[in-house]
Amino acid sequence: MGQNNNFQLTGIERIKFAVENLADGLRFANDWGLTEVEADQEDSHLFVAVDGSQIEIVLADSTRPDRTPIGNSSGMCEVTWGVQSFAGIEALVAELATDREVSIENGVLRCQDDLGINLAFRIAQRQSVPYAVTQFNAPGQPKRVNSRAPMYKKAAPHEISHLAIGVDNAGEAIRFYTDRLGFIVSDRYADRGVFLRCSIEGNHHHVFFMNGKQPGTRFNHLAFKVRDIHEVIGGGQFIDAQGWKTFAGPGRHRVSSACFWYFLTPFGGAWEYAADEDIVTEEWESTDFAAEAHIFSEWTFGLEKSDGTLKGPISQSKAEELKS
Numbered sequence: 001m002g003q004n005n006n007f008q009l010t011g012i013e014r015i016k017f018a019v020e021n022l023a024d025g026l027r028f029a030n031d032w033g034l035t036e037v038e039a040d041q042e043d044s045h046l047f048v049a050v051d052g053s054q055i056e057i058v059l060a061d062s063t064r065p066d067r068t069p070i071g072n073s074s075g076m077c078e079v080t081w082g083v084q085s086f087a088g089i090e091a092l093v094a095e096l097a098t099d100r101e102v103s104i105e106n107g108v109l110r111c112q113d114d115l116g117i118n119l120a121f122r123i124a125q126r127q128s129v130p131y132a133v134t135q136f137n138a139p140g141q142p143k144r145v146n147s148r149a150p151m152y153k154k155a156a157p158h159e160i161s162h163l164a165i166g167v168d169n170a171g172e173a174i175r176f177y178t179d180r181l182g183f184i185v186s187d188r189y190a191d192r193g194v195f196l197r198c199s200i201e202g203n204h205h206h207v208f209f210m211n212g213k214q215p216g217t218r219f220n221h222l223a224f225k226v227r228d229i230h231e232v233i234g235g236g237q238f239i240d241a242q243g244w245k246t247f248a249g250p251g252r253h254r255v256s257s258a259c260f261w262y263f264l265t266p267f268g269g270a271w272e273y274a275a276d277e278d279i280v281t282e283e284w285e286s287t288d289f290a291a292e293a294h295i296f297s298e299w300t301f302g303l304e305k306s307d308g309t310l311k312g313p314i315s316q317s318k319a320e321e322l323k324s
């Protein structure tokens, strides 16, 4: 059984997407506010968020397993997790080599999870860059005096927050992560999905597994942290003005408290701007949220489509008992 503190996982370092339309993928990543840097792989494009979180984009190629997305013709093809030290990588090798193929090349451990998702583990490279945190003037307790609040013409995503994956049964899908890698259940959406974090302290969730309406395993969405709600809105308005379509939002999640705005992307799922997500410790009490229509958000503009159905990830999930 995996012991979380031995593995020293820190969060998602890098996601690799393989896309049918490379030009659209690159345009979207630029519009999103990521910065393109020199690629470290051949025929590949590399983008970074402010803290060095990486997005790799390649043209989908079904003749190459490393460029074949899971589930859709465009989608993710590898998830890289950060590890604090090489002792953590060694502990992972000892755990994972017991029942699956593992490889180590240039310090990167690679294997597959039980769903067939390509995983990589490497020494964490992300590094938060300090910035002036937006202050808010609450009644009677002003924190921003003689200073205008920031405005954002375009987002500059600070870091990758979390990944959401649609699966046949979320309760089963999480077992590899909880039992083998020591992930912790932060919260559950009753019969819809499970929010997991890879470390005891920190982000409310690094990965969300949900019962997908469509059979199989596929990328659902990837969330990036931005500095504040103003950047969610400013960044979202910029994306909207470039002609990209809203998937859901702007709105505010009930679970994890984040303000969000999701857009449809060329990557086979959505990308999400998120601000002010919950940060937790071992004292966090996991809750099983009842399944109800608006569980997805406290509020969302335009959540209901004209046919009465709901937009957003919840619309792509199905109610089914979580077989954990």
Ligand SMILES: [Fe+2]
Pocket: 162, 164, 221, 223, 272
């Ligand atoms: Fe999300």
